[in-house]
Amino acid sequence: MTSLDLPAxxxxxxxxxxxxxxxxxxLLVTARAMLAEGGVDGLTMDGLARAxxxxxxxxxxxxGSRAGLLRELLNDSEMTFQEGFFSGPPPLGPGAEPVERLxxxxxxxxxxxxxxxxxxxxxxxxAEHRYSAPAHAASAMxxxxxxxxxxxxxxxxxxxxxxxxxxxxxxxxxxxxxxxxDLDRLADGxxxxxxxxxxx
Amino acid sequence: MTSLDLPAxxxxxxxxxxxxxxxxxxLLVTARAMLAEGGVDGLTMDGLARAxxxxxxxxxxxxGSRAGLLRELLNDSEMTFQEGFFSGPPPLGPGAEPVERLxxxxxxxxxxxxxxxxxxxxxxxxAEHRYSAPAHAASAMxxxxxxxxxxxxxxxxxxxxxxxxxxxxxxxxxxxxxxxxDLDRLADGxxxxxxxxxxx
Numbered sequence: 001m002t003s004l005d006l007p008a009x010x011x012x013x014x015x016x017x018x019x020x021x022x023x024x025x026x027l028l029v030t031a032r033a034m035l036a037e038g039g040v041d042g043l044t045m046d047g048l049a050r051a052x053x054x055x056x057x058x059x060x061x062x063x064g065s066r067a068g069l070l071r072e073l074l075n076d077s078e079m080t081f082q083e084g085f086f087s088g089p090p091p092l093g094p095g096a097e098p099v100e101r102l103x104x105x106x107x108x109x110x111x112x113x114x115x116x117x118x119x120x121x122x123x124x125x126x127a128e129h130r131y132s133a134p135a136h137a138a139s140a141m142x143x144x145x146x147x148x149x150x151x152x153x154x155x156x157x158x159x160x161x162x163x164x165x166x167x168x169x170x171x172x173x174x175x176x177x178x179x180x181x182d183l184d185r186l187a188d189g190x191x192x193x194x195x196x197x198x199x200x
Numbered sequence: 201m202t203s204l205d206l207p208a209x210x211x212x213x214x215x216x217x218x219x220x221x222x223x224x225x226x227l228l229v230t231a232r233a234m235l236a237e238g239g240v241d242g243l244t245m246d247g248l249a250r251a252x253x254x255x256x257x258x259x260x261x262x263x264g265s266r267a268g269l270l271r272e273l274l275n276d277s278e279m280t281f282q283e284g285f286f287s288g289p290p291p292l293g294p295g296a297e298p299v300e301r302l303x304x305x306x307x308x309x310x311x312x313x314x315x316x317x318x319x320x321x322x323x324x325x326x327a328e329h330r331y332s333a334p335a336h337a338a339s340a341m342x343x344x345x346x347x348x349x350x351x352x353x354x355x356x357x358x359x360x361x362x363x364x365x366x367x368x369x370x371x372x373x374x375x376x377x378x379x380x381x382d383l384d385r386l387a388d389g390x391x392x393x394x395x396x397x398x399x400x
Contacts, residue, residue, distance in 0.1 A: 158389030161375060162366035171365050181358060189358030196397055 024062065027052055031073055032116075040070070040118040074119055078135040081112060085142055098149035099198045105143065106167060106190035113172040114183050120169035139164060150198050159197065166190065224262065227252055231273055232316075240270070240318040274319055278335040281312060285342055298349035299398045305343065306367060306390035313372040314383050320369035339364060350398050359397065366390065 030052045034043045045066055049056040063069040090096035091104040113120055144160040152159070165171070167190070175181045230252040234243045245266055249256040263269040290296035291304040313320055344360040352359070365371075367390070375381045 154392050155385060155389050157379075158375075158381060158385055159393065161371065162389065162393060165365040165368060165371050166362035168365060168368075168371075171361065175358075175361060179357075185355060185358055189355050189362065192354050193359065193362055193397070197393070 028073060028076055035116060035119060040122050070119060070122060077112060077116060082138050098146040099194060102146045102194045103191045107187045109167045110172060110183060110186050113169050114176055117169055117173045121173055152198055228273060228276055231269065235316060235319060240322050270319060270322060277316060282338050298346040299394060302346045302394045303391045307387045309367045310372060310383060310386050313369050314376055317369055317373045321373055352398055
């Protein structure tokens with residue numbers, strides 16, 4: 001990439017880009033607040049326009065559709081989560097023992113699912129191949145690497161898929177809402193399973 | 201229930217019931233053959249009527265709708281599976297060691313999912329609460345009981361849900377079709393996990 005590809009700071013183009021980035025961030029923050037309050041069903045394009053103080057046209061131009069908005073919210077969280085486990089601070093990120101990183105991975109994922117579970121579930125259910133989504137592939141790569149580093153033997157690919165299935169959004173929401181199992185119990189259950197697997 | 205509720209053997213009503221039962225069995229066997237050949241998409245009400253040599257009206261009266269037919273096919277398999285683990289021969293049924301029964305449970309479930317996976321997946325995806333279906337509850341009760349009998353300690357409810365999540369139809373179909381992991385590897389992976397959990 002040459003310097004011609006990037007507008008000089010202070011130019012009109014740079015200002016427009018900075019505006020667009022601010023708008024996007026403002027919209028995502030507003031949408032997250034709406035999600036926290038009213039769940040996925042409460043997040044409409046009309047409501048978002050009103051809450052963000054922007055025109056509905058701006059919002060449709062930015063996200064294409066409500067489904068586009070939901071996907072972008074999810075991608076944004078997934079990116080943050082991935083950054084966390086690939087390069088964030090330990091114990092989730094590099095620097096801790098592999099088993100501790102595995103424990104932290106499941107705990108963080110469970111926290112994320114319960115925080116924005118409806119969103120994850122709506123996108124997971126929508127996709128024909130929810131397991132083949134890039135986010136799932138990144139998690140699988142990471143977990144399988146840590147199992148290897150921890151010296152766990154056996155069929156690590158199958159074991160990884162099994163471990164990840166217990167963090168599936170639809171399952172976790174069923175556990176927390178229908179069965180009233182709280183997040184701490186699920187996180188302890190994850191830790192217990194990881195330690196049993198690593199010990200054996 | 202008094203004897204008046206049941207028609208005498210040989211009466212017109214008894215013959216009609218026997219006819220209906222034969223028809224039902226004939227339709228389910230025919231539908232299973234169609235499933236094996238063309239998957240869920242290949243199973244239409246028209247096609248079933250033709251293949252079974254019955255009127256389309258009879259089929260709609262019997263199952264209500266195509267969704268009703270799919271549910272009945274699945275219920276029928278689930279009942280057979282449940283009979284197998286509750287009261288069938290060991291190692292799936294009573295009489296074997298709890299860990300061996302757990303191993304047999306997962307192996308049989310995986311075999312079932314790969315045999316009629318599309319059917320299971322279409323019904324699982326349809327139901328808002330696939331985990332709260334009676335079939336899932338019966339499996340959960342059974343697995344949790346066996347974990348207890350095997351002397352496994354810890355949060356057995358959460359552990360049960362985790363173990364069962366690895367037998368989820370959508371996941372197993374993704375593993376076998378998209379990732380080309382064969383049934384034996386999945387079954388060995390299940391056995392390995394069960395033994396690690398029971399040993400620890």
